[in-house]
Amino acid sequence: MLHHKVTPESPIGIFDSGIGGLTVVKAIRAALPSERLIYFGDTARVPYGPKSQITIRKYAADDTAILMRYQPKLIIVACNTVSALALDVVEKSCSGIPVIGVLKAGAELAVQVTGNNRIGVIGTQATVCSNAYAREINLLNEESAVVSKACPLFVPLAEEGFIDHPATKLIAGEYLAEIRKHDIDTLVLGCTHYPILKRVIADIVGPGIRIIDSAEAVALKTKELLTESALLNAAATPSVPHLLVSDLPQKFSQLYQLFMGSELPDVELVEV
Amino acid sequence: MLHHKVTPESPIGIFDSGIGGLTVVKAIRAALPSERLIYFGDTARVPYGPKSQITIRKYAADDTAILMRYQPKLIIVACNTVSALALDVVEKSCSGIPVIGVLKAGAELAVQVTGNNRIGVIGTQATVCSNAYAREINLLNEESAVVSKACPLFVPLAEEGFIDHPATKLIAGEYLAEIRKHDIDTLVLGCTHYPILKRVIADIVGPGIRIIDSAEAVALKTKELLTESALLNAAATPSVPHLLVSDLPQKFSQLYQLFMGSELPDVELVEV
Numbered sequence: 001m002l003h004h005k006v007t008p009e010s011p012i013g014i015f016d017s018g019i020g021g022l023t024v025v026k027a028i029r030a031a032l033p034s035e036r037l038i039y040f041g042d043t044a045r046v047p048y049g050p051k052s053q054i055t056i057r058k059y060a061a062d063d064t065a066i067l068m069r070y071q072p073k074l075i076i077v078a079c080n081t082v083s084a085l086a087l088d089v090v091e092k093s094c095s096g097i098p099v100i101g102v103l104k105a106g107a108e109l110a111v112q113v114t115g116n117n118r119i120g121v122i123g124t125q126a127t128v129c130s131n132a133y134a135r136e137i138n139l140l141n142e143e144s145a146v147v148s149k150a151c152p153l154f155v156p157l158a159e160e161g162f163i164d165h166p167a168t169k170l171i172a173g174e175y176l177a178e179i180r181k182h183d184i185d186t187l188v189l190g191c192t193h194y195p196i197l198k199r200v201i202a203d204i205v206g207p208g209i210r211i212i213d214s215a216e217a218v219a220l221k222t223k224e225l226l227t228e229s230a231l232l233n234a235a236a237t238p239s240v241p242h243l244l245v246s247d248l249p250q251k252f253s254q255l256y257q258l259f260m261g262s263e264l265p266d267v268e269l270v271e272v
Numbered sequence: 273m274l275h276h277k278v279t280p281e282s283p284i285g286i287f288d289s290g291i292g293g294l295t296v297v298k299a300i301r302a303a304l305p306s307e308r309l310i311y312f313g314d315t316a317r318v319p320y321g322p323k324s325q326i327t328i329r330k331y332a333a334d335d336t337a338i339l340m341r342y343q344p345k346l347i348i349v350a351c352n353t354v355s356a357l358a359l360d361v362v363e364k365s366c367s368g369i370p371v372i373g374v375l376k377a378g379a380e381l382a383v384q385v386t387g388n389n390r391i392g393v394i395g396t397q398a399t400v401c402s403n404a405y406a407r408e409i410n411l412l413n414e415e416s417a418v419v420s421k422a423c424p425l426f427v428p429l430a431e432e433g434f435i436d437h438p439a440t441k442l443i444a445g446e447y448l449a450e451i452r453k454h455d456i457d458t459l460v461l462g463c464t465h466y467p468i469l470k471r472v473i474a475d476i477v478g479p480g481i482r483i484i485d486s487a488e489a490v491a492l493k494t495k496e497l498l499t500e501s502a503l504l505n506a507a508a509t510p511s512v513p514h515l516l517v518s519d520l521p522q523k524f525s526q527l528y529q530l531f532m533g534s535e536l537p538d539v540e541l542v543e544v
Contacts, residue, residue, distance in 0.1 A: 050523070170439040174439075
């Protein structure tokens with residue numbers, strides 16, 4: 001049962017535990033420049049990854065409620081941790097609006113492109129421990145073998161801007177060494193920060209492994225869903241994302257620049 | 273004006289944004305084994321470092337209120353970020369109980385031991401940007417020169433257990449290169465996590481630089497203060513710390529082991 005009227009002009013609501021989900025905003029803007037995007041980053045309570053499931057589920061409900069104020073036509077969960085542990089909470093909190101989770105979108109694309117049904121997944125401790133990618137991939141194709149590895153240092157390395165740093169190469173080499181032994185042909189970047197380190201990761205795994213950027217997977221799926229339901233925004237002028245955060249951290253504009261490649265627009269502070 | 277009765281048997285309350293303050297618990301247990309310690313780690317809202325001052329000050333008041341329920345004789349702010357940006361909030365929220373901040377304790381010890389009045393300070397982005405160490409050190413000795421450097425990757429490296437890792441050495445080498453150029457003879461570890469990486473840091477700066485572990489500085493000051501006010505606990509049996517956390521993160525017992533070198537005791541979950 002839908003509690004608000006949805007039109008092609010309604011915005012798309014996107015949330016993440018922090019600023020990582022901006023990689024999803026960037027991918028959607030590239031694919032669907034006319035869509036109005038409302039992004040909420042829970043920068044006061046980031047990171048969700050190391051927190052307990054109870055806390056993550058509470059936060060997921062809060063984040064959805066904030067976006068629902070804008071009467072969106074679609075909610076995108078850009079946070080892998082919430083997609084893994086609390087997607088049902090989001091679905092229950094949004095009165096029938098469709099929900100796209102970054103995890104399912106990435107899993108679907110991985111199953112589509114793999115040739116040998118051997119898929120690697122890297123992400124935060126919580127995402128990997130939840131085993132949600134393996135579960136999702138096996139729902140789509142029970143013959144797929146999934147190898148996962150938590151890479152907890154990738155987020156701080158990305159945020160420190162250590163993109164080409166030798167320490168990043170060392171750490172990535174170590175994190176990925178084991179996963180490479182399993183003869184995978186596809187590797188899912190199961191954390192929204194990881195696209196920032198895509199080149200270093202690609203160099204280490206080599207050209208034989210196809211890298212799935214879940215942000216791009218979400219953008220593809222969003223386009224599909226809006227087309228099917230005749231909800232594509234036909235506006236001729238590109239829209240600037242509306243940015244909401246729960247805290248204004250230091251280095252915020254630097255990080256925005258790192259993720260979006262453009263200057264920080266006006267930001268609205270919301271209380272959680 | 274004191275709102276509760278304080279005796280030598282009253283506990284010492286200690287709080288931190290997360291588990292880093294356990295290095296302070298460890299140092300106090302070593303110096304004062306008979307004291308009853310109540311530790312609150314705000315594991316649901318960690319880290320404080322990258323957050324704004326408004327948020328950090330709100331959290332400082334919450335954390336103090338939680339400890340005040342136990343009617344402590346002393347409150348120790350083991351969090352450098354709170355010591356730097358919100359010590360006055362703690363002092364206002366604790367009805368006349370004395371407060372020791374890790375920052376001031378470290379600054380005092382640094383000023384005591386330096387020979388050439390050139391002191392280095394490393395810490396989180398927020399601690400370094402606040403300039404609080406330099407201010408505190410210059411209050412004590414206006415001729416001291418202070419050089420600071422934020423080392424944002426040290427906390428995740430410590431928590432990942434990358435103690436002797438070549439990547440840690442590379443990153444530490446880079447972070448500390450600049451600070452070493454300034455002819456300092458004393459280096460303050462201005463973040464409670466950093467003692468975990470003390471050996472790597474000491475190897476890089478070399479034997480000519482004295483390293484100040486603020487946890488040890490706090491323990492010294494606590495002993496002094498309790499002795500002066502005749503509040504030392506004379507109990508013959510050592511007390512086990514009472515542990516409160518706002519969330520039970522994954523890997524918590526592993527991290528406790530890393531910080532304390534002993535098994536995780538019972539933990540009480542409190543809501544923030």
